Amino acid sequence: MEGAWEIAFVFFQVWLSIVVGLIMLPAMFGVSLGFTDIYIKVLVKTLEWATLRIQRGQKEQAALPSQSANGIIEKDDGSMQEEIGELRRSHPKNLAGGDFTLCDAFYFCKKGIENIVEDQVTQRFTSEELASWNLLTRTNNNFCYISLRLTIIWGLGVFIRYCILLPLRITLAVIGLSWLVIGTILVGLLPSSNVKNWLSDLVHITCYRICARGLSATIRYHNKENRPKKGGICVANHTSPIDIVILANDGCYAMVGQVHGGLMGVLQRSIVRSCPHVWFERSEMKDRHAVAKRLKDHIADKTKLPILIFPEGTCINNTSVMMFKKGSFEIGGTIYPVAIKYDPQFGDAFWNSAKYNMVSYLLRMMTSWAIVCNVWYLPPMTRQDGEDAVQFANRVKSAIAHQGGLVDLSWDGGLKREKVKESLKEEQQKMYSSMIIGSDFNEASLSLLLSVSSPDDPSAPVKGSGGL
Amino acid sequence: MGSTNSTLLKIPNVEVLMQETGFSPAHIIRLHDRFKALDKEGRGHLCPHDFGAIKELAMNPIGDRIIGAFFSPGKETVDFHTFVKILAHFRPVDKDRPKEPNSPEPINSRSNKLKFAFQLYDQDKDGKISRDELLQVLRAMLGMQVTDEQLESIADRTIQEADLDRDDTISFEEFRKACKHKRFTMFRFCIRPGERKLMLTLCHWSSELQDQHEL
Numbered sequence: 001m002e003g004a005w006e007i008a009f010v011f012f013q014v015w016l017s018i019v020v021g022l023i024m025l026p027a028m029f030g031v032s033l034g035f036t037d038i039y040i041k042v043l044v045k046t047l048e049w050a051t052l053r054i055q056r057g058q059k060e061q062a063a064l065p066s067q068s069a070n071g072i073i074e075k076d077d078g079s080m081q082e083e084i085g086e087l088r089r090s091h092p093k094n095l096a097g098g099d100f101t102l103c104d105a106f107y108f109c110k111k112g113i114e115n116i117v118e119d120q121v122t123q124r125f126t127s128e129e130l131a132s133w134n135l136l137t138r139t140n141n142n143f144c145y146i147s148l149r150l151t152i153i154w155g156l157g158v159f160i161r162y163c164i165l166l167p168l169r170i171t172l173a174v175i176g177l178s179w180l181v182i183g184t185i186l187v188g189l190l191p192s193s194n195v196k197n198w199l200s201d202l203v204h205i206t207c208y209r210i211c212a213r214g215l216s217a218t219i220r221y222h223n224k225e226n227r228p229k230k231g232g233i234c235v236a237n238h239t240s241p242i243d244i245v246i247l248a249n250d251g252c253y254a255m256v257g258q259v260h261g262g263l264m265g266v267l268q269r270s271i272v273r274s275c276p277h278v279w280f281e282r283s284e285m286k287d288r289h290a291v292a293k294r295l296k297d298h299i300a301d302k303t304k305l306p307i308l309i310f311p312e313g314t315c316i317n318n319t320s321v322m323m324f325k326k327g328s329f330e331i332g333g334t335i336y337p338v339a340i341k342y343d344p345q346f347g348d349a350f351w352n353s354a355k356y357n358m359v360s361y362l363l364r365m366m367t368s369w370a371i372v373c374n375v376w377y378l379p380p381m382t383r384q385d386g387e388d389a390v391q392f393a394n395r396v397k398s399a400i401a402h403q404g405g406l407v408d409l410s411w412d413g414g415l416k417r418e419k420v421k422e423s424l425k426e427e428q429q430k431m432y433s434s435m436i437i438g439s440d441f442n443e444a445s446l447s448l449l450l451s452v453s454s455p456d457d458p459s460a461p462v463k464g465s466g467g468l
Numbered sequence: 469m470g471s472t473n474s475t476l477l478k479i480p481n482v483e484v485l486m487q488e489t490g491f492s493p494a495h496i497i498r499l500h501d502r503f504k505a506l507d508k509e510g511r512g513h514l515c516p517h518d519f520g521a522i523k524e525l526a527m528n529p530i531g532d533r534i535i536g537a538f539f540s541p542g543k544e545t546v547d548f549h550t551f552v553k554i555l556a557h558f559r560p561v562d563k564d565r566p567k568e569p570n571s572p573e574p575i576n577s578r579s580n581k582l583k584f585a586f587q588l589y590d591q592d593k594d595g596k597i598s599r600d601e602l603l604q605v606l607r608a609m610l611g612m613q614v615t616d617e618q619l620e621s622i623a624d625r626t627i628q629e630a631d632l633d634r635d636d637t638i639s640f641e642e643f644r645k646a647c648k649h650k651r652f653t654m655f656r657f658c659i660r661p662g663e664r665k666l667m668l669t670l671c672h673w674s675s676e677l678q679d680q681h682e683l
Contacts, residue, residue, distance in 0.1 A: 100622045102630060102638075103647045105530060105588055105605060112534035113558055115524040117502060122522060126505070411523065420526035429529050429611030436622065437614060 019171050027213045028206040036370075040218055040346075043369055046153065047345065050135055053150050080431050083107050100436050120320075121411050127348045128319050134345050136368065161367045165216070169366040172214035180207035181270045188273025197303075200274035201252045208248040215242065216370040221250050226377035228253070228306040228336035231299050233328060236338040237400055238310035239318040240351040241358070242365065243340055246373060253308035254298065258282060276304055292331055299333045306336065311393065312413045317350040318342050320407035324397045326389040337378040337396050339404035346370040354416075376403045485549055489556035489575055499555065503548050513545040514538075529609045533588050541593070557584045579644075586643050596637040599623055 026033050084107050135157045183203035190196045212219065227250070228234040234253060236243060247253065256278045259268060268279055278298055284290055298304055311324035318341065329335065342349040347368025351361050365371065378399055383392045394410070401408035412418075476482055476493055479500060486496060504510075506518045519535040520526060528534065538546045538554055559576040573580065589597045589605050602623045610619065630638050630646040638646070 100606065100626055101646075102589075102626065102643060103585075105609070106585055108528055108530045108609065109534060109585060109588060110558075112525055112528045112531055113555065115522055115528070116519065116534070117499070117555065119522050119524045121524065122505065415523050420523050424527040425529060425531075426611055426613075428527060429609065429613050432529070433610045433613035436610065437618065 015171075019168065019175070023168075023172060023213055024175060024210055027209040030209065036213075036216060036218055039216070040370060040372070043346065047134055050133065050150060050153065053147060054133055057147060057150075080107065080428075081435060084432075084435060104432075120409060121415055124316050124320050124322065124409070124411075125354075125416050126317060126352060127350050128317050128344050134369070136347070157369075161369070166363075166367055169214045169216070172210055173362075173366070176207050176210035176214055177267065179210065180204070181266065183207065184270045184274040188270075197275065203274065204248065204252050204271070208245050211245050212249050215245070215365055217242075217246065217249075218370060218372045219246055219249060220374050221377070222374065223377045223379075224250070226336065226379050227251055228338075228377075228380075229334075230304060230306055231302045232306045232334040232336050232380065233295075233299060233331065234306050234308045234336045234338055235311055235324075235328065235396060235400075236308070236340055237318075237321045237404065237406065238312045238315055239340065239342060240315055240349045240361070240365075242349055242371065243310065244308070246340060246371075246375060247308060247338065250375070252305050254278060254305040256280075256295070256307055256309055258285060278307065288327060292327065295328070295331050296333075299331065311397075314413040314416055315351045315353060316413055317352075318344070318406070320409050321397050321401040321404075322409050322411050322413040324393040326393050329383065329393045329396070330389040332383070334380045334382055335392075335396055336380050337400050339376040339378065339400045339406075341374050341376075341404040341406070343372040343374075346372045349373070374404075378403055479548065481549070485552055489552055490559055491552065491556065496552065499552055500548065503551055513547045514551065515545055529611065530588065530605065533591070533605075533608070536591075537584065537587060554584075557581055582644055582647060583640070585647075586640055589638075589643075596635075596639050597643065598637050599627060602626060602638070 022033065022035070084104055135154050180203065183206075184200070187196060187199045187203055190199070234247070236247065244255065252275075254275070254277045255271075257268075257280070259265065259279050259281055268277070271277060272279060276298070278294055280291065280294075295307060298307060309328045311328050312322050313325050316322050347365065347370055349365070349371055356364065381392075381396055381399070383389070387395070398408050400406070476497060479485070479496065482496060485491075486493065491499070503514070506521070507514055508518065508521070516535050516539065519538070525531045525534070538551065540550075553575060556575040557580055561576060561578060586597070587593065589601055591601060591604070603619060606619050606622060614622075627636065627638065630642050632642050632645070633639075
């Protein structure tokens with residue numbers, strides 16, 4: 001009995017020293033011993049092999065569909081005017097461009113049915129489909145049993161991920177977070193000085209690097225010369241809470257967010273001791289002016305770190321960028337856009353908050369193969385004259401979408417939880433009515449012209465002919 | 469030769485469904501995935517609320533009517549079979565289908581497509597579009613953008629043009645004639661069953677690993 005405890009203790013010591021010596025210390029100094037590189041290479045080769053096997057297996061079993069990332073419907077992407085014009089073109093009376101016809105409803109009907117089969121918004125809130133299976137059970141949707149060898153490899157993968165990688169990653173995460181709390185509290189005890197700032201940056205970066213190793217994260221940063229500077233606002237597309245770890249591995253940022261309770265609250269309270277972050281109470285969040293003022297004050301102080309904001313407001317599945325809320329773009333100051341694109345082959349980083357809570361999400365992350373992503377720093381942007389906040393936000397959004405290879409949507413990410421506003425329906429009605437009423441007006445103005453041209457009828461009603 | 473795909477096996481009477489609707493196995497699987505995605509609570513059937521959750525449909529002026537077309541009168545739910553049968557209306561017309569006198573008309577025939585559209589107008593299902601029903605559709609599509617008078621004049625003009633037997637309603641035959649010259653290519657979607665090629669793109673994080681396999 002005693003012997004067993006001693007062995008366990010020795011084992012634990014060995015384990016801890018391996019973790020500290022081989023992973024944590026190099027991580028803190030930003031040095032890579034190359035283990036992750038080798039791991040990823042092996043993984044890539046294995047997944048290639050698996051894909052070939054699946055491909056071969058699918059050829060033998062006829063007609064199994066593989067997922068298409070391009071959508072399942074052939075859509076005619078014309079505007080409302082073009083398509084209704086097409087519908088009417090063969091109308092016997094040739095009233096192209098105006099007047100109502102019974103078949104106009106076909107256009108709306110077709111659009112409606114297309115949206116029932118496939119719409120642009122709902123699919124953004126679920127995980128991206130993969131073209132081939134990456135040996136994770138969770139992405140095994142339509143793939144069925146192919147061969148014994150593949151199943152063995154999959155079984156091996158499960159063992160490696162759950163029994164070897166998971167404990168390792170949990171250890172690293174625990175070490176990383178406790179180091180963050182302890183380190184920032186210690187640094188917070190110092191008086192304000194350059195030394196304090198430098199130490200605070202050191203603590204933050206080392207902690208985030210340890211956490212990144214805790215996820216087997218391989219991050220590639222591009223265009224580092226555009227890295228956000230102090231007094232600026234860093235803006236990025238949002239896929240999961242891990243985005244913060246990804247970005248903070250290469251620079252120090254001031255976080256913005258709501259005050260939470262529990263573990264998050266502990267973290268928040270401790271890191272704000274060593275350098276200023278912006279935490280809001282729930283009640284303060286509703287007052288947009290107060291929020292804007294605090295952010296403005298923060299960026300006005302050039303010694304404070306750049307603010308990190310995710311303007312989408314919610315997690316999207318990394319295939320698209322949704323509407324950026326204009327609040328962060330009204331403050332002024334330089335915007336440093338950053339595009340983050342995860343490679344879904346190694347692990348799906350999207351946090352589907354409707355389906356998973358934070359803990360189960362983190363467990364899923366730690367039992368994936370790895371987190372592999374690319375981060376692009378884009379050149380800084382400022383609001384131009386004559387551009388309002390919404391246009392500026394859209395400009396930044398397009399730049400991020402373009403760089404990251406994501407679809408640029410103008411839908412509001414808040415639609416995840418809310419209903420569509422009536423105003424969107426009204427816009428559709430407006431567009432359609434301008435097609436119908438346009439012709440009516442032409443007929444009316446024609447008759448007006450005819451009546452006015454005869455000077456004998458002074459009582460002809462004079463209608464204003466302002467444009468619609 | 470039946471497909472061994474497990475998804476297909478889970479759907480009851482799938483062979484009959486494919487026969488009736490003309491969808492291929494790949495299409496059925498795709499539609500089944502979509503059905504499951506819409507059925508968030510996993511009940512096995514959809515209710516109007518599930519359709520209402522589709523944002524782009526909520527924005528459609530006649531979205532409610534389209535949703536209503538899925539539910540037979542009195543029924544509050546739609547199962548997968550009915551879902552697929554209704555979507556089958558929108559398959560492209562099979563040009564090579566031989567005209568057998570005894571076989572039932574395919575769901576996606578021109579006539580059935582027209583009937584579907586007709587029912588969007590004819591909500592009380594009496595076989596005729598009354599002036600009131602026409603006004604309702606017009607109001608839905610135009611919203612508050614037009615006055616009542618403009619609406620009435622449009623309705624009057626439409627009935628005048630289409631109503632051939634002068635009974636102040638539009639019957640299905642008159643509807644058919646009014647839409648006779650329309651090209652029904654507007655009324656279709658076809659599902660791409662997915663490319664056979666498997667694109668495997670791996671993260672390029674070292675130039676040696678930059679592989680793009682097209683198999």
